[in-house]
Amino acid sequence: MTDLRVELAGLTLRNPVILASGTVGYGAEYRELVEFETVGAFVTKTITLEPRSGNAPPRLVEAGGGLLNAIGLENVGLERFLDEKLPESAELPAPLIASIAGTSAEEVATLAEAVGARTEVDALEINISCPNVERAACPLWDDPESTALFVARARASTTKPLFLKLSPQTANATVVARSAADAGTDALIVANTMTGMRIDLDARRPVLGNVTGGLSGPPLKPVNLALVWRIAGSVDIPVVGSGGAGCAGDVLEYMMAGATAVEMGTALYGDPGSATEIVGGLVEFMERNGVERIDTYIGAARGEAA
Numbered sequence: 019m020t021d022l023r024v025e026l027a028g029l030t031l032r033n034p035v036i037l038a039s040g041t042v043g044y045g046a047e048y049r050e051l052v053e054f055e056t057v058g059a060f061v062t063k064t065i066t067l068e069p070r071s072g073n074a075p076p077r078l079v080e081a082g083g084g085l086l087n088a089i090g091l092e093n094v095g096l097e098r099f100l101d102e103k104l105p106e107s108a109e110l111p112a113p114l115i116a117s118i119a120g121t122s123a124e125e126v127a128t129l130a131e132a133v134g135a136r137t138e139v140d141a142l143e144i145n146i147s148c149p150n151v152e153r154a155a156c157p158l159w160d161d162p163e164s165t166a167l168f169v170a171r172a173r174a175s176t177t178k179p180l181f182l183k184l185s186p187q188t189a190n191a192t193v194v195a196r197s198a199a200d201a202g203t204d205a206l207i208v209a210n211t212m213t214g215m216r217i218d219l220d221a222r223r224p225v226l227g228n229v230t231g232g233l234s235g236p237p238l239k240p241v242n243l244a245l246v247w248r249i250a251g252s253v254d255i256p257v258v259g260s261g262g263a264g265c266a267g268d269v270l271e272y273m274m275a276g277a278t279a280v281e282m283g284t285a286l287y288g289d290p291g292s293a294t295e296i297v298g299g300l301v302e303f304m305e306r307n308g309v310e311r312i313d314t315y316i317g318a319a320r321g322e323a324a
Protein backbone atom coordinates (compact mmCIF):
# COMPACT_ATOMS: atom_id res chain seq x y z
CA MET A 19 0.00 0.00 0.00
CA THR A 20 1.36 3.42 -0.95
CA ASP A 21 0.76 6.29 1.44
CA LEU A 22 0.60 9.58 -0.44
CA ARG A 23 -0.29 11.76 2.55
CA VAL A 24 1.80 14.80 3.42
CA GLU A 25 1.61 17.09 6.43
CA LEU A 26 1.57 20.74 5.42
CA ALA A 27 1.52 23.26 8.25
CA GLY A 28 -1.11 21.45 10.28
CA LEU A 29 -3.10 20.21 7.28
CA THR A 30 -2.97 16.56 6.29
CA LEU A 31 -3.26 16.39 2.49
CA ARG A 32 -4.21 13.04 0.91
CA ASN A 33 -1.45 13.66 -1.64
CA PRO A 34 1.03 16.45 -2.46
CA VAL A 35 -0.65 17.68 -5.69
CA ILE A 36 -2.29 21.09 -5.27
CA LEU A 37 -4.12 23.01 -8.01
CA ALA A 38 -2.44 26.44 -8.28
CA SER A 39 -4.12 29.80 -7.85
CA GLY A 40 -5.77 31.27 -10.92
CA THR A 41 -5.77 28.05 -12.90
CA VAL A 42 -9.11 26.65 -11.67
CA GLY A 43 -10.96 29.92 -11.02
CA TYR A 44 -12.68 29.82 -7.64
CA GLY A 45 -12.92 26.03 -7.98
CA ALA A 46 -16.58 25.35 -8.71
CA GLU A 47 -16.30 26.46 -12.37
CA TYR A 48 -13.97 23.50 -12.96
CA ARG A 49 -16.05 20.87 -11.20
CA GLU A 50 -17.01 19.13 -14.49
CA LEU A 51 -13.45 19.16 -15.83
CA VAL A 52 -11.20 18.33 -12.90
CA GLU A 53 -11.59 15.42 -10.46
CA PHE A 54 -11.18 17.33 -7.23
CA GLU A 55 -11.48 14.17 -5.15
CA THR A 56 -8.12 13.03 -6.52
CA VAL A 57 -6.02 16.09 -5.59
CA GLY A 58 -4.44 17.15 -2.31
CA ALA A 59 -6.01 20.63 -2.28
CA PHE A 60 -6.84 23.57 -4.56
CA VAL A 61 -6.11 27.28 -4.37
CA THR A 62 -8.71 29.84 -5.42
CA LYS A 63 -8.04 32.73 -7.79
CA THR A 64 -6.35 35.54 -5.85
CA ILE A 65 -8.91 37.91 -4.40
CA THR A 66 -8.48 41.55 -3.48
CA LEU A 67 -10.58 43.82 -1.26
CA GLU A 68 -12.26 45.52 -4.23
CA PRO A 69 -13.27 43.76 -7.47
CA ARG A 70 -10.75 44.05 -10.34
CA SER A 71 -11.38 43.78 -14.08
CA GLY A 72 -7.78 42.84 -14.91
CA ASN A 73 -5.67 43.86 -17.90
CA ALA A 74 -6.60 44.65 -21.50
CA PRO A 75 -6.84 41.63 -23.87
CA PRO A 76 -5.22 39.56 -25.28
CA ARG A 77 -4.20 38.13 -21.91
CA LEU A 78 -2.91 34.65 -22.78
CA VAL A 79 -0.38 33.46 -25.36
CA GLU A 80 1.76 30.35 -25.75
CA ALA A 81 5.49 30.95 -25.39
CA GLY A 82 8.53 28.71 -25.44
CA GLY A 83 6.57 25.57 -24.57
CA GLY A 84 4.84 27.40 -21.73
CA LEU A 85 2.24 30.09 -21.33
CA LEU A 86 2.37 33.84 -20.84
CA ASN A 87 -0.58 35.24 -18.93
CA ALA A 88 -1.38 38.83 -18.14
CA ILE A 89 -4.73 38.39 -16.41
CA GLY A 90 -3.89 41.12 -13.90
CA LEU A 91 -5.66 39.66 -10.85
CA GLU A 92 -9.16 39.93 -12.30
CA ASN A 93 -11.46 38.89 -9.46
CA VAL A 94 -14.87 39.54 -7.92
CA GLY A 95 -13.56 41.20 -4.74
CA LEU A 96 -13.91 40.14 -1.12
CA GLU A 97 -17.64 40.61 -0.65
CA ARG A 98 -18.82 38.60 -3.67
CA PHE A 99 -16.16 35.98 -3.01
CA LEU A 100 -17.51 35.37 0.49
CA ASP A 101 -21.19 35.55 -0.48
CA GLU A 102 -21.28 33.83 -3.87
CA LYS A 103 -18.11 31.92 -4.67
CA LEU A 104 -16.92 30.41 -1.41
CA PRO A 105 -20.08 28.44 -0.49
CA GLU A 106 -20.07 26.73 -3.93
CA SER A 107 -16.33 26.06 -3.97
CA ALA A 108 -16.43 24.64 -0.47
CA GLU A 109 -18.67 21.81 -1.71
CA LEU A 110 -15.80 20.43 -3.77
CA PRO A 111 -14.20 17.30 -2.26
CA ALA A 112 -10.75 18.84 -1.60
CA PRO A 113 -9.28 21.22 0.99
CA LEU A 114 -9.66 24.86 -0.06
CA ILE A 115 -6.80 27.34 0.14
CA ALA A 116 -7.89 30.94 -0.41
CA SER A 117 -5.43 33.25 -2.17
CA ILE A 118 -5.41 36.92 -1.13
CA ALA A 119 -3.47 40.03 -2.19
CA GLY A 120 -3.49 43.65 -1.09
CA THR A 121 -1.72 46.92 -1.64
CA SER A 122 -0.91 47.42 2.06
CA ALA A 123 -0.34 45.32 5.16
CA GLU A 124 -3.64 46.63 6.50
CA GLU A 125 -5.54 45.49 3.42
CA VAL A 126 -3.99 42.02 3.63
CA ALA A 127 -4.86 41.84 7.33
CA THR A 128 -8.49 42.77 6.55
CA LEU A 129 -8.65 40.05 3.91
CA ALA A 130 -6.96 37.49 6.16
CA GLU A 131 -9.40 38.20 8.97
CA ALA A 132 -12.54 38.10 6.81
CA VAL A 133 -11.57 35.07 4.71
CA GLY A 134 -9.87 33.25 7.59
CA ALA A 135 -13.03 33.52 9.69
CA ARG A 136 -14.91 31.28 7.23
CA THR A 137 -15.05 27.61 8.18
CA GLU A 138 -14.99 26.63 4.49
CA VAL A 139 -11.39 27.86 4.22
CA ASP A 140 -8.62 25.46 5.23
CA ALA A 141 -5.66 27.80 4.71
CA LEU A 142 -4.73 31.22 3.32
CA GLU A 143 -2.12 31.99 0.69
CA ILE A 144 -0.81 35.55 0.43
CA ASN A 145 0.20 36.46 -3.10
CA ILE A 146 2.94 39.10 -3.13
CA SER A 147 4.36 37.98 -6.43
CA CYS A 148 1.98 38.63 -9.33
CA PRO A 149 4.05 40.15 -12.17
CA ASN A 150 0.98 41.38 -14.08
CA VAL A 151 -0.24 44.26 -11.99
CA GLU A 152 1.10 47.73 -11.30
CA ARG A 153 4.06 47.48 -8.98
CA ALA A 154 2.09 49.38 -6.36
CA ALA A 155 -0.30 46.44 -6.07
CA CYS A 156 2.48 43.90 -5.50
CA PRO A 157 5.43 45.90 -4.30
CA LEU A 158 6.95 43.36 -2.01
CA TRP A 159 8.61 40.45 -3.57
CA ASP A 160 12.15 41.65 -3.10
CA ASP A 161 11.62 43.63 0.09
CA PRO A 162 12.13 41.53 3.23
CA GLU A 163 10.89 44.24 5.60
CA SER A 164 7.56 44.93 3.91
CA THR A 165 7.07 41.20 3.39
CA ALA A 166 7.57 40.60 7.10
CA LEU A 167 5.10 43.38 7.91
CA PHE A 168 2.44 41.93 5.58
CA VAL A 169 2.92 38.48 7.09
CA ALA A 170 2.93 39.69 10.69
CA ARG A 171 -0.29 41.67 10.23
CA ALA A 172 -2.00 38.75 8.50
CA ARG A 173 -0.70 36.33 11.15
CA ALA A 174 -2.26 38.46 13.89
CA SER A 175 -5.60 38.47 12.04
CA THR A 176 -6.22 34.74 11.61
CA THR A 177 -5.47 31.42 13.25
CA LYS A 178 -5.69 29.55 9.92
CA PRO A 179 -2.50 28.14 8.35
CA LEU A 180 -0.86 31.01 6.47
CA PHE A 181 1.18 30.51 3.30
CA LEU A 182 3.19 33.10 1.38
CA LYS A 183 3.76 32.87 -2.37
CA LEU A 184 7.18 34.18 -3.39
CA SER A 185 8.43 35.44 -6.74
CA PRO A 186 11.30 33.89 -8.71
CA GLN A 187 12.22 37.44 -9.78
CA THR A 188 14.43 38.44 -6.92
CA ALA A 189 18.07 38.15 -6.03
CA ASN A 190 16.85 38.36 -2.45
CA ALA A 191 14.80 35.18 -2.39
CA THR A 192 16.34 33.49 0.63
CA VAL A 193 16.39 36.73 2.63
CA VAL A 194 12.72 37.39 1.87
CA ALA A 195 11.89 33.75 2.66
CA ARG A 196 13.63 33.88 6.03
CA SER A 197 12.01 37.16 7.01
CA ALA A 198 8.57 35.78 6.09
CA ALA A 199 9.24 32.65 8.15
CA ASP A 200 10.35 34.75 11.13
CA ALA A 201 7.20 36.89 10.82
CA GLY A 202 4.99 33.83 11.17
CA THR A 203 4.13 32.34 7.79
CA ASP A 204 3.57 28.58 8.08
CA ALA A 205 4.76 27.61 4.58
CA LEU A 206 6.25 29.20 1.47
CA ILE A 207 5.00 28.68 -2.08
CA VAL A 208 8.03 28.73 -4.39
CA ALA A 209 7.17 30.32 -6.69
CA ASN A 210 4.94 32.42 -8.95
CA THR A 211 5.48 33.17 -12.66
CA MET A 212 8.22 35.36 -14.10
CA THR A 213 7.93 38.25 -16.54
CA GLY A 214 8.17 37.52 -20.26
CA MET A 215 6.80 38.79 -23.58
CA ARG A 216 6.16 38.01 -27.25
CA ILE A 217 5.99 40.24 -30.33
CA ASP A 218 3.38 39.97 -33.12
CA LEU A 219 5.56 40.21 -36.27
CA ASP A 220 2.80 41.41 -38.63
CA ALA A 221 1.43 43.98 -36.23
CA ARG A 222 4.94 44.95 -35.11
CA ARG A 223 3.75 45.21 -31.56
CA PRO A 224 3.64 43.12 -28.38
CA VAL A 225 1.09 40.29 -28.48
CA LEU A 226 -0.26 40.84 -24.98
CA GLY A 227 -2.43 43.86 -24.23
CA ASN A 228 -0.32 44.39 -21.11
CA VAL A 229 2.91 44.08 -23.20
CA THR A 230 4.40 41.59 -20.69
CA GLY A 231 2.96 38.58 -18.89
CA GLY A 232 3.90 35.90 -16.40
CA LEU A 233 5.68 32.85 -17.83
CA SER A 234 4.35 29.52 -16.52
CA GLY A 235 4.62 25.88 -17.56
CA PRO A 236 7.66 23.73 -18.47
CA PRO A 237 10.19 26.58 -19.09
CA LEU A 238 9.66 27.77 -15.51
CA LYS A 239 10.37 24.44 -13.82
CA PRO A 240 14.20 24.41 -13.69
CA VAL A 241 14.19 28.00 -12.42
CA ASN A 242 11.71 27.39 -9.61
CA LEU A 243 13.22 23.99 -8.81
CA ALA A 244 16.57 25.66 -8.13
CA LEU A 245 14.77 28.21 -5.98
CA VAL A 246 13.03 25.47 -3.98
CA TRP A 247 16.43 23.91 -3.40
CA ARG A 248 17.90 27.20 -2.14
CA ILE A 249 14.94 28.21 -0.01
CA ALA A 250 14.37 24.77 1.51
CA GLY A 251 17.97 24.95 2.66
CA SER A 252 17.40 28.36 4.28
CA VAL A 253 14.19 27.98 6.30
CA ASP A 254 12.71 25.50 8.77
CA ILE A 255 9.12 25.76 7.52
CA PRO A 256 7.64 23.67 4.68
CA VAL A 257 8.21 24.75 1.09
CA VAL A 258 5.69 24.06 -1.70
CA GLY A 259 7.05 23.89 -5.26
CA SER A 260 5.24 25.58 -8.16
CA GLY A 261 6.12 26.00 -11.82
CA GLY A 262 5.82 23.65 -14.76
CA ALA A 263 4.83 20.46 -12.97
CA GLY A 264 3.12 18.30 -15.60
CA CYS A 265 3.98 14.73 -14.66
CA ALA A 266 4.75 12.63 -11.59
CA GLY A 267 8.48 12.99 -12.23
CA ASP A 268 8.21 16.79 -11.98
CA VAL A 269 6.43 16.52 -8.63
CA LEU A 270 9.06 14.11 -7.36
CA GLU A 271 11.89 16.41 -8.48
CA TYR A 272 10.36 19.25 -6.48
CA MET A 273 9.91 16.96 -3.48
CA MET A 274 13.45 15.60 -3.66
CA ALA A 275 14.70 19.22 -3.81
CA GLY A 276 12.94 19.82 -0.50
CA ALA A 277 9.27 20.56 -1.27
CA THR A 278 6.53 19.05 0.90
CA ALA A 279 3.90 19.51 -1.82
CA VAL A 280 3.65 20.88 -5.37
CA GLU A 281 1.20 23.30 -6.94
CA MET A 282 0.44 22.85 -10.65
CA GLY A 283 -1.78 24.71 -13.08
CA THR A 284 -0.67 25.29 -16.67
CA ALA A 285 -0.62 21.53 -17.41
CA LEU A 286 -4.39 21.53 -16.76
CA TYR A 287 -4.90 23.69 -19.89
CA GLY A 288 -3.36 20.97 -22.07
CA ASP A 289 -5.21 18.23 -20.22
CA PRO A 290 -7.69 18.90 -17.39
CA GLY A 291 -7.09 15.30 -16.27
CA SER A 292 -3.37 15.88 -15.74
CA ALA A 293 -3.56 16.36 -11.97
CA THR A 294 -5.32 13.03 -11.58
CA GLU A 295 -2.80 11.40 -13.93
CA ILE A 296 0.09 12.81 -11.89
CA VAL A 297 -1.31 11.26 -8.71
CA GLY A 298 -1.62 7.90 -10.53
CA GLY A 299 1.95 8.28 -11.77
CA LEU A 300 3.20 8.87 -8.23
CA VAL A 301 1.61 5.62 -7.07
CA GLU A 302 3.09 3.75 -10.03
CA PHE A 303 6.59 5.11 -9.40
CA MET A 304 6.44 4.29 -5.71
CA GLU A 305 5.18 0.76 -6.30
CA ARG A 306 7.87 0.16 -8.91
CA ASN A 307 10.51 1.29 -6.43
CA GLY A 308 9.04 -0.38 -3.36
CA VAL A 309 8.53 2.96 -1.58
CA GLU A 310 5.57 3.05 0.81
CA ARG A 311 5.49 6.64 2.03
CA ILE A 312 5.74 9.62 -0.31
CA ASP A 313 6.95 11.91 2.45
CA THR A 314 10.23 10.00 2.51
CA TYR A 315 11.06 11.73 -0.80
CA ILE A 316 11.02 15.19 0.77
CA GLY A 317 14.57 16.50 0.52
CA ALA A 318 15.82 13.09 -0.68
CA ALA A 319 18.21 14.67 -3.23
CA ARG A 320 19.78 16.90 -0.62
CA GLY A 321 21.95 14.24 0.96
CA GLU A 322 23.67 15.77 3.96
CA ALA A 323 21.91 19.05 3.17
CA ALA A 324 18.44 17.57 3.87
Ligand SMILES: Cc1cc2nc3c(=O)[nH]c(=O)nc-3n(C[C@H](O)[C@H](O)[C@H](O)COP(=O)(O)O)c2cc1C
Nearest residue numbers: 038039040064087145210234235261262282283284
Ligand atom coordinates in the same frame (compact mmCIF):
# COMPACT_ATOMS: atom_id res chain seq x y z
C1 LIG B 1 -3.94 31.93 -16.29
C2 LIG B 1 -3.17 32.01 -15.00
C3 LIG B 1 -3.65 32.77 -13.95
C4 LIG B 1 -2.95 32.85 -12.74
N1 LIG B 1 -3.47 33.58 -11.71
C5 LIG B 1 -2.82 33.60 -10.51
C6 LIG B 1 -3.38 34.27 -9.39
O1 LIG B 1 -4.47 34.85 -9.44
N2 LIG B 1 -2.67 34.24 -8.22
C7 LIG B 1 -1.48 33.59 -8.09
O2 LIG B 1 -0.91 33.59 -6.98
N3 LIG B 1 -0.93 32.92 -9.13
C8 LIG B 1 -1.57 32.92 -10.33
N4 LIG B 1 -1.04 32.21 -11.38
C9 LIG B 1 0.25 31.50 -11.20
C10 LIG B 1 0.00 30.03 -10.86
O3 LIG B 1 -0.69 29.90 -9.64
C11 LIG B 1 1.32 29.24 -10.75
O4 LIG B 1 2.08 29.71 -9.65
C12 LIG B 1 2.17 29.37 -12.01
O5 LIG B 1 1.35 29.30 -13.15
C13 LIG B 1 3.27 28.32 -12.09
O6 LIG B 1 2.76 27.01 -12.07
P1 LIG B 1 2.40 26.17 -13.42
O7 LIG B 1 3.58 26.31 -14.33
O8 LIG B 1 2.12 24.80 -12.94
O9 LIG B 1 1.18 26.84 -13.98
C14 LIG B 1 -1.72 32.14 -12.59
C15 LIG B 1 -1.25 31.36 -13.65
C16 LIG B 1 -1.94 31.28 -14.84
C17 LIG B 1 -1.40 30.43 -15.97
